[in-house]
Amino acid sequence: ARxxxxxxxxxxxxxxxxxxxxxxxxxxGNTPRSLYAELAGAxxxxxxxxxxxxxxxxxxxxxxxxxxxxxxxMAHEALLAKIPVPRENVHRIETERGPKGAxxxxxxxxxxxxxxxxxxxxxxxxxxxxxxxxxxxxxxxPGSATLGExxxxxxxxxxEKLKSDRITLTLPVLNQAANVIVxxxxxxxxxxxxxxxxxxxxxxxxxxxxxxxxxxxxxxxxAAALL
Ligand code: 6PG
Numbered sequence: 001a002r003x004x005x006x007x008x009x010x011x012x013x014x015x016x017x018x019x020x021x022x023x024x025x026x027x028x029g030n031t032p033r034s035l036y037a038e039l040a041g042a043x044x045x046x047x048x049x050x051x052x053x054x055x056x057x058x059x060x061x062x063x064x065x066x067x068x069x070x071x072x073x074m075a076h077e078a079l080l081a082k083i084p085v086p087r088e089n090v091h092r093i094e095t096e097r098g099p100k101g102a103x104x105x106x107x108x109x110x111x112x113x114x115x116x117x118x119x120x121x122x123x124x125x126x127x128x129x130x131x132x133x134x135x136x137x138x139x140x141x142p143g144s145a146t147l148g149e150x151x152x153x154x155x156x157x158x159x160e161k162l163k164s165d166r167i168t169l170t171l172p173v174l175n176q177a178a179n180v181i182v183x184x185x186x187x188x189x190x191x192x193x194x195x196x197x198x199x200x201x202x203x204x205x206x207x208x209x210x211x212x213x214x215x216x217x218x219x220x221x222x223a224a225a226l227l
Contacts, residue, residue, distance in 0.1 A: 001034035004183050004218050008039060008126065009047045011179050015125035016052045023113070025056040025127040025169065025177075027138070028071025031185050032128060036078035050085040054113070058127055058174070059139035060093040062102070062156070062165035070095070099156035099165040106167065107154045121176040122153060129174070129182045135192045135203030137182070138174065139166035147171060147204060171207055178213045187222040194226040 012022040026032065038044055061069045072092045080090060091109050095102045114122035129137045139157060140147055146157045149170040158165050174180065182205065184193055196205040197217070209215065219227075 001038045001183075002043075004035045004128075004181055005038035005044050007179075007181055007216060007218070008035070008128075009044055011126045012048050012053060015178075016049060019125075020052060022048070022053045023056065023122075023125050024053065025058045025124050026071070026075050027058050027128040027130045027183070028060065028074060029130050029132075030074075031130045031183055033074060033078050034185075035128075035183060036075060040079045040082040045083060050083045051089070053085055054089045054091065055080065055085065056091045056110075056124070057093050058129060059166055059168040060095055060102070062095050062099045062167060064095065065092060093167050095167065099158075099167055103152075103154045103156040103167045107152060110153050110173075121172055124173075124177045126179045126181065127169070127174055127177040129180060129205070129208065131182060131184050131189055131192050131196060131205040133188050133192050134161070135196055135201075135205050137205040137208060139168035140171060140204040140207075142204060144204075147207070171204075174208050175211050176213075177210050180208055180210050180213065180215045182208070182215070182217045184217065184223040185220045187225060189223045190226045193217075193219060193223050197227065 015022040057071055060071050063069050065072050093102050093106050097105055110122045131137050134142055141159055146155045149155050153173050155170050156167050195201050196203045
């Protein structure tokens, strides 16, 4: 988490120096909680100008913002409520619109924020990702039709194995990022990590290959045990 926080602050500072803002897409689940705690902590919180940081999400569960499963809620509790970031800089996926409505609204937010024309893609300064033990990342799951989406920026997808709806950035958006960090912790992920880092793996996490950007996997010892 400390290493990820160092990288986060470095990338963010460079983005703010270069363009006056830092557009970052947060990941959900449990792993990034420790990173968010580091960023909110004494060592890092003063090392970036929060007023220039714009928070987005890589994916969201189709639940209310105050639901225990909400990625927004986790980030808000662990980080956003503890730093002086302006409300208008927090671009929550509005799940109260329902999965398809939330995806459509979030797509408009992205097109507006990045001032996109028709066919172009948003380029996040940083996209933070995790990996599931099945090799999914964001809410791009193995076998999902969403993996083939090559027009929309955001997709609403029903995840069979979880019996739940998700809203997710699409693969082209992930691969347009200037920087991607995949943060992984724990032995349960070791097999997925090894497979995803094997040449020509077709796992969703393996298909995150920024076209013109950096890709950094930060693993703890247990997650890296099979490498
Ligand atoms: C989500 C995440 C997802 C996550 C993996 C790992 O919404 O769940 O975006 O892609 O990164 O499922 O989750 P854990 O960190 O909880 O193991």
